[in-house]
Amino acid sequence: MLSISNLHVRAGDRQILNGLSLEVGAGEVHAIMGPNGSGKSTLAQVLAGREGYEVTEGSVSYRGKDLLALPPEERAREGVFLAFQYPVEIPGVNNVYLLKAGLNAVRKHRGEPEVDAFEFLALIREKMKLMQMDESFLSRGVNEGFSGGEKKRNEILQMSVLEPSLAMLDETDSGLDIDALRVVADGVNSLRNPERAIVLVTHYQRLLDYIEPDRVHVLSGGRILKSGDKSLALELEKRGYDWVKQEAAAA
Amino acid sequence: MSAATAGTLSPKLERYRELFEKRFASDALIEHRRDAFNQFIQAGFPTPRDEAWKYTNLRRLESRDFAVAESAPVGIDPGQHPWISCTANRLVFINGHWSPALSSMMPQPPGATVLSLGEWLKHEPERAQAYLSNSPSAQTVFERLNAAFAEDGVVIDLAADAMFDEPVHVVHLWTAGLQSSMSHPRIIVRAGRNSRLTLIEQYLGLGDSALGCSEVFTNSVVGVELQNGAQMEHYRLQQEGSRTFHIGQISVRAQEHARYAIHDLAFGGLLSRLNLTIQLQGSGSHAELKGLFTPDNSQHIDTQTRIEHIAPHTTSEEDYRGIAEGRGRGVFNGKVFVHQGAQKTDARQSSRNLLLSPTAEIDTKPELEIYANDVKCSHGATTGQLDTTALFYLRSRGISENDARTMLIQAFAQSIVSSIRSPEVRGYVETLLKGRFSLRQVNP
Numbered sequence: 001m002l003s004i005s006n007l008h009v010r011a012g013d014r015q016i017l018n019g020l021s022l023e024v025g026a027g028e029v030h031a032i033m034g035p036n037g038s039g040k041s042t043l044a045q046v047l048a049g050r051e052g053y054e055v056t057e058g059s060v061s062y063r064g065k066d067l068l069a070l071p072p073e074e075r076a077r078e079g080v081f082l083a084f085q086y087p088v089e090i091p092g093v094n095n096v097y098l099l100k101a102g103l104n105a106v107r108k109h110r111g112e113p114e115v116d117a118f119e120f121l122a123l124i125r126e127k128m129k130l131m132q133m134d135e136s137f138l139s140r141g142v143n144e145g146f147s148g149g150e151k152k153r154n155e156i157l158q159m160s161v162l163e164p165s166l167a168m169l170d171e172t173d174s175g176l177d178i179d180a181l182r183v184v185a186d187g188v189n190s191l192r193n194p195e196r197a198i199v200l201v202t203h204y205q206r207l208l209d210y211i212e213p214d215r216v217h218v219l220s221g222g223r224i225l226k227s228g229d230k231s232l233a234l235e236l237e238k239r240g241y242d243w244v245k246q247e248a249a250a251a
Numbered sequence: 252m253s254a255a256t257a258g259t260l261s262p263k264l265e266r267y268r269e270l271f272e273k274r275f276a277s278d279a280l281i282e283h284r285r286d287a288f289n290q291f292i293q294a295g296f297p298t299p300r301d302e303a304w305k306y307t308n309l310r311r312l313e314s315r316d317f318a319v320a321e322s323a324p325v326g327i328d329p330g331q332h333p334w335i336s337c338t339a340n341r342l343v344f345i346n347g348h349w350s351p352a353l354s355s356m357m358p359q360p361p362g363a364t365v366l367s368l369g370e371w372l373k374h375e376p377e378r379a380q381a382y383l384s385n386s387p388s389a390q391t392v393f394e395r396l397n398a399a400f401a402e403d404g405v406v407i408d409l410a411a412d413a414m415f416d417e418p419v420h421v422v423h424l425w426t427a428g429l430q431s432s433m434s435h436p437r438i439i440v441r442a443g444r445n446s447r448l449t450l451i452e453q454y455l456g457l458g459d460s461a462l463g464c465s466e467v468f469t470n471s472v473v474g475v476e477l478q479n480g481a482q483m484e485h486y487r488l489q490q491e492g493s494r495t496f497h498i499g500q501i502s503v504r505a506q507e508h509a510r511y512a513i514h515d516l517a518f519g520g521l522l523s524r525l526n527l528t529i530q531l532q533g534s535g536s537h538a539e540l541k542g543l544f545t546p547d548n549s550q551h552i553d554t555q556t557r558i559e560h561i562a563p564h565t566t567s568e569e570d571y572r573g574i575a576e577g578r579g580r581g582v583f584n585g586k587v588f589v590h591q592g593a594q595k596t597d598a599r600q601s602s603r604n605l606l607l608s609p610t611a612e613i614d615t616k617p618e619l620e621i622y623a624n625d626v627k628c629s630h631g632a633t634t635g636q637l638d639t640t641a642l643f644y645l646r647s648r649g650i651s652e653n654d655a656r657t658m659l660i661q662a663f664a665q666s667i668v669s670s671i672r673s674p675e676v677r678g679y680v681e682t683l684l685k686g687r688f689s690l691r692q693v694n695p
Contacts, residue, residue, distance in 0.1 A: 073652065
């Protein structure tokens with residue numbers, strides 16, 4: 001589904017990704033872990049199409065398409081979704097309005113009819129229940145005045161409405177208490193299926209107790225230094241990242 | 252004051268004198284008019300050297316030769332025209348002259364009077380003038396010009412406890428294909444104790460295409476007197492054509508516990524300026540100002556507000572937003588003046604501005620002048636561009652760049668629009684803004 005090869009990315013005069021390669025197949029859940037400043041969030045942002053980054057080398061292919069050639073909205077319509085580390089507050093744009101506009105843009109792209117207001121409301125109420133979100137959400141501006149946990153839940157809610165093929169979650173677990181973490185994890189797990197790939201960018205192993213990954217990668221200095229199964233995450237939790245770096249330096 | 256003697260007048264002012272003498276030589280109120288006219292002549296047009304006109308240059312306005320506007324036949328159906336068409340109390344003015352055919356009035360409730368100033372001046376000039384003279388005297392050059400040339404407008408008089416169920420809607424409409432003309436409309440509101448009123452003041456131009464639209468000059472003056480406990484909701488929509496000079500003055504005096512709320516929406520004109528002066532003279536009186544101005548192309552929109560807290564326990568709340576595109580230029584100057592005796596004043600002011608192109612400009616200046624020591628006053632001003640993070644967030648949900656921009660621009664205007672209490676006006680303005688900011692490729 002997603003194939004990243006030798007990706008080099010710069011922001012200004014700072015080199016952030018240094019030849020990163022990664023293969024993610026349909027139905028798989030990958031966790032990308034790594035110390036602060038290793039380039040995890042940059043990777044997620046670049047894949048979603050954020051401006052301000054320069055790809056100097058390498059390529060990203062998504063379902064056979066050159067992902068980097070598409071503007072962000074085209075990526076979204078093709079099924080790429082990024083749950084933001086810091087979801088943006090947009091007072092004056094209603095939550096439901098945004099979701100409906102997004103869903104209809106995706107459906108139109110797939111050649112499907114737009115959902116009507118009634119259908120949509122039924123759909124969103126069902127998803128809100130899953131994410132344990134309050135009714136007042138419907139009338140509020142996008143993330144307006146939301147707590148940190150509410151914002152993260154809103155990201156997962158958006159994801160479950162848009163039903164992406166490739167979902168990337170950027171530090172979705174940060175700032176969540178254990179109950180909120182469980183709700184978010186349940187939301188993500190409910191989206192697991194053989195057609196969908198999920199990439200979790202995370203700092204801590206904690207999230208992986210709830211969302212079990214198929215593969216775990218260690219990102220450091222802008223490239224993937226080590227990959228393994230879920231036991232790697234546990235080992236990182238115990239031993240930190242330095243040993244991976246030393247191992248890589250020795251190789 | 253050599254400028255006052257006829258021999259030394261500039262050709263432009265001389266032209267105004269000719270017009271004045273020709274039009275009003277045999278007018279019943281010539282003496283009152285002449286006083287005002289002489290004061291206008293003495294002062295002349297303001298220049299950028301006047302602090303209050305620093306950002307708004309009137310050279311272009313001054314250089315034009317305007318005739319006094321005459322009414323013209325218009326073949327429009329008010330029901331079909333995209334105004335706030337469902338208003339029941341509607342007074343329509345064509346080129347500054349009342350049009351009974353396009354106007355419509357519900358039976359007036361007890362104690363409430365609405366009439367055309369022009370009709371009143373025609374039939375009872377002395378009484379009308381006495382009523383006018385009872386208003387605060389003209390302070391600014393343009394008020395004096397208005398006092399000299401005013402021929403029509405609206406008088407709204409409410410006795411104690413009187414109220415209109417429906418808004419009073421005053422429409423000023425310029426017709427297409429005119430010679431360069433000027434009009435000096437007046438609106439006078441006298442609201443007695445505990446009376447209530449909603450006023451919609453709307454300025455429009457017909458046939459605003461490069462060919463059909465004439466250069467015209469609107470110089471309007473609105474005077475509002477609110478007695479104790481009176482409440483007024485005021486909507487001002489300036490949507491004149493792209494070749495219109497628009498100068499407006501609103502003066503409000505509020506007595507004890509009176510409440511005045513205005514939505515000042517300035518979208519049109521080539522050069523537009525509003526002076527809004529509110530005097531909170533009675534304790535417990537309150538003013539609420541919401542404004543939105545959207546200069547585009549080479550439009551220039553200037554708003555000057557002055558809120559005077561004169562009595563103690565007076566409150567004011569002001570929120571102005573500007574959105575400038577193209578080579579549009581906006582000016583906002585918000586002055587809050589707290590007089591010595593006005594203890595416990597609570598005044599809040601905010602000015603937020605959005606620039607959508609590198610050639611657009613908005614100059615904003617909040618000013619506080621405080622002579623009392625126990626007051627709460629705050630102000631803030633920001634000017635910036637669309638938030639790129641928010642733009643990316645929306646696009647990452649599948650929304651096109653253009654739609655995302657439109658959504659963010661409308662969201663910015665929303666805090667002003669959503670506070671419009673009249674559902675007719677709110678719906679109308681929402682549609683207007685949707686048309687204005689969507690379906691176009693906005694390039695930074």
